[in-house]
Amino acid sequence: MDWRQLWEICSAPDNVPIVGLIPLLAFFIYLAWKQAHANDQLIGQLETDPALAKTHHRKTWPFKPGWQKEVHVWPFLLRIEFLAAIIVTIILMVWSITLNAPLEEPSNPNLTMNPAKAPWYFLGLQEMLVYFDPWIAGVVMPTLIIVGLMVIPYIDTNPLGSGYYTWRQRRFAISVFLFGFIILWVSMIMIGTFIRGPGWQWFWPGQTWDHNRLIYEVNRDLPDEIPRWLGGPIVSNWAKGVFGAIVVGGYYLIGGGLLYSLFRRRMAKDFRRMSLLQFSIMQFFLLTMVALPIKMSLRLLWHIKYVWITPWFNV
Amino acid sequence: MADENNSSGSNGKNGKVGVIERVKDDIQALKTDIPSKAKEQLEGLKDPTKTQVYTSIFRHKHDDTPRNRALGVLSNVFLHLHPAKINRDAVRYSYTWGMGGITFYLFIILTYTGVLLMFYYHPTKVQAFRDVLYLEHDVPFGKILRNMHRWAAHLMVIAVWLHMFRVFLTGSYKKPREFNWNIGVLLLVFTLLLSFTGYLLPDDQLGFWAVTVGTNMARATPLLGHEGPFGHQLGMTPYNDVRFGLLGGSIVDANALLRSYIWHCIGIPIVASVLMIVHFWRVRKDGGISGPAQVMLEAEADKPRRGPKAAGE
Numbered sequence: 001m002d003w004r005q006l007w008e009i010c011s012a013p014d015n016v017p018i019v020g021l022i023p024l025l026a027f028f029i030y031l032a033w034k035q036a037h038a039n040d041q042l043i044g045q046l047e048t049d050p051a052l053a054k055t056h057h058r059k060t061w062p063f064k065p066g067w068q069k070e071v072h073v074w075p076f077l078l079r080i081e082f083l084a085a086i087i088v089t090i091i092l093m094v095w096s097i098t099l100n101a102p103l104e105e106p107s108n109p110n111l112t113m114n115p116a117k118a119p120w121y122f123l124g125l126q127e128m129l130v131y132f133d134p135w136i137a138g139v140v141m142p143t144l145i146i147v148g149l150m151v152i153p154y155i156d157t158n159p160l161g162s163g164y165y166t167w168r169q170r171r172f173a174i175s176v177f178l179f180g181f182i183i184l185w186v187s188m189i190m191i192g193t194f195i196r197g198p199g200w201q202w203f204w205p206g207q208t209w210d211h212n213r214l215i216y217e218v219n220r221d222l223p224d225e226i227p228r229w230l231g232g233p234i235v236s237n238w239a240k241g242v243f244g245a246i247v248v249g250g251y252y253l254i255g256g257g258l259l260y261s262l263f264r265r266r267m268a269k270d271f272r273r274m275s276l277l278q279f280s281i282m283q284f285f286l287l288t289m290v291a292l293p294i295k296m297s298l299r300l301l302w303h304i305k306y307v308w309i310t311p312w313f314n315v
Numbered sequence: 316m317a318d319e320n321n322s323s324g325s326n327g328k329n330g331k332v333g334v335i336e337r338v339k340d341d342i343q344a345l346k347t348d349i350p351s352k353a354k355e356q357l358e359g360l361k362d363p364t365k366t367q368v369y370t371s372i373f374r375h376k377h378d379d380t381p382r383n384r385a386l387g388v389l390s391n392v393f394l395h396l397h398p399a400k401i402n403r404d405a406v407r408y409s410y411t412w413g414m415g416g417i418t419f420y421l422f423i424i425l426t427y428t429g430v431l432l433m434f435y436y437h438p439t440k441v442q443a444f445r446d447v448l449y450l451e452h453d454v455p456f457g458k459i460l461r462n463m464h465r466w467a468a469h470l471m472v473i474a475v476w477l478h479m480f481r482v483f484l485t486g487s488y489k490k491p492r493e494f495n496w497n498i499g500v501l502l503l504v505f506t507l508l509l510s511f512t513g514y515l516l517p518d519d520q521l522g523f524w525a526v527t528v529g530t531n532m533a534r535a536t537p538l539l540g541h542e543g544p545f546g547h548q549l550g551m552t553p554y555n556d557v558r559f560g561l562l563g564g565s566i567v568d569a570n571a572l573l574r575s576y577i578w579h580c581i582g583i584p585i586v587a588s589v590l591m592i593v594h595f596w597r598v599r600k601d602g603g604i605s606g607p608a609q610v611m612l613e614a615e616a617d618k619p620r621r622g623p624k625a626a627g628e
Contacts, residue, residue: 028477059609084413134535160616
């Protein structure tokens with residue numbers, strides 16, 4: 001265990017926000033969960049008791065007849081905003097006094113930094129470079145993330161859970177978002193920050209960053225891995241292209257079928273509300289998201305680099 | 316005055332006597348006028364809210380009445396984005412986490428510290444790094460200025476993410492707020508781009524290689540990058556592809572520094588500010604802050620809605 005190495009990574013000034021992000025996220029997930037849990041209990045209670053549902057004010061916070069439903073912005077909101085501004089200013093002041101912004105040597109195109117890392121918020125995309133070619137990791141994925149976020153309001157047809165925390169009314173939507181935000185975005189940043197060392201190699205926390213470490217790994221492509229009894233390995237370029245198209249296409253087809261089955265059986269109401277376009281967009285984005293961990297494990301566990309090989313692009 | 320004297324006092328001697336008497340009369344009057352005026356003035360100072368200066372600035376009275384509380388918000392250009400009254404539970408920190416407001420506050424801090432930093436910084440290869448050293452070691456409070464700018468930027472990225480997280484978890488992107496969620500997504504992208512363009516400006520190894528890694532991906536843009544799928548077929552070279560356009564050259568050099576400086580200080584802040592105006596305005600137009608709303612039951616899910624207000628209260 002190399003504590004010094006660990007300390008060096010965690011205390012690097014630009015890594016401090018990432019270290020801070022972990023407890024912040026934990027706190028806010030807890031805060032959201034607590035309110036969702038309370039709301040869910042109330043929802044359960046009101047659903048079993050229609051009479052109460054008619055009279056209850058339908059919030060978990062206390063309310064008594066005669067209380068005003070609205071309060072004045074001045075001072076009740078403005079004082080909070082003012083307080084928040086002061087607190088943020090103090091935090092920022094203390095942070096700026098105690099920790100200096102990083103400044104390395106003057107830029108030198110002839111001296112490559114190792115590891116050369118993107119700014120921390122883009123490390124998830126840089127981590128994806130290990131598993132995908134740059135055109136996917138650097139261009140297609142950011143585009144899909146932006147477009148995918150933008151379509152959310154148009155494909156989530158569930159009218160429940162608007163304006164309050166809940167889990168039981170939005171299980172699917174919240175699971176997918178947590179998967180995307182926590183697993184695919186934040187944890188990739190954690191890997192990029194704390195685990196990737198020189199040569200973008202995998203160093204467990206506490207392992208010394210050995211600049212001379214070599215890893216002998218032979219990465220192969222999926223067409224090469226087809227066992228002999230299935231007619232493999234595939235040699236011809238044409239056959240590789242067709243094979244890859246079948247595998248990728250098959251993934252989306254079978255995955256789409258599974259999602260359809262899941263929706264039809266378990267989420268019939270949501271399925272009925274969704275149009276064909278809404279449902280297929282949801283299928284596409286969800287399957288693309290799930291494809292990331294699949295491709296990652298193919299690479300990390302079975303050393304498979306490409307699934308689909310063509311003369312123009314590889315996936 | 317001279318003309319007036321001549322016309323009223325027609326004869327020479329009489330005129331002179333008249334002037335002296337008038338002066339005496341004026342002095343006599345002053346003795347009573349000044350104390351009474353001064354008293355009046357002091358009386359006025361006891362209630363400054365009645366003065367013309369005050370009433371010209373604040374278009375409402377100062378007394379603590381519901382009407383004046385509302386007007387205090389509505390008649391102030393900086394505060395009038397707020398409604399006069401809001402949902403009593405919406406002021407609870409646990410619902411909004413305050414992250415949207417904190418993001419905006421951090422943007423203001425960044426603009427403020429950024430403008431100050433601009434006074435000391437030249438976006439040229441020769442001077443950029445030296446200017447940062449100068450800021451660090453010689454400019455009074457230069458170090459804390461740069462530190463604040465950088466940490467506020469990181470904090471803003473985190474605050475934007477948490478704001479999006481909260482908006483998702485409370486379902487606040489649902490009808491009628493779909494469009495504003497989209498503006499928010501664009502603002503998130505511009506926040507990251509603002510931070511990214513600022514990364515190169517110290518012109519040190521960290522920024523240089525981060526931006527090199529970042530923009531190298533643009534080489535691989537499908538169709539538009541010289542290493543991307545079908546880029547070669549469309550005639551893309553390192554000297555005419557999308558990366559060249561971003562950097563103003565085939566490597567990260569003087570032009571890239573200038574370009575990221577201009578995007579960082581002028582281009583993106585303007586676009587982001589415009590989007591912020593739309594974002595805040597739409598929050599109001601879409602029925603104000605989304606909640607905490609009354610919980611909806613499964614049985615009521617498919618009933619027709621009653622418009623934006625129904626979701627808010």
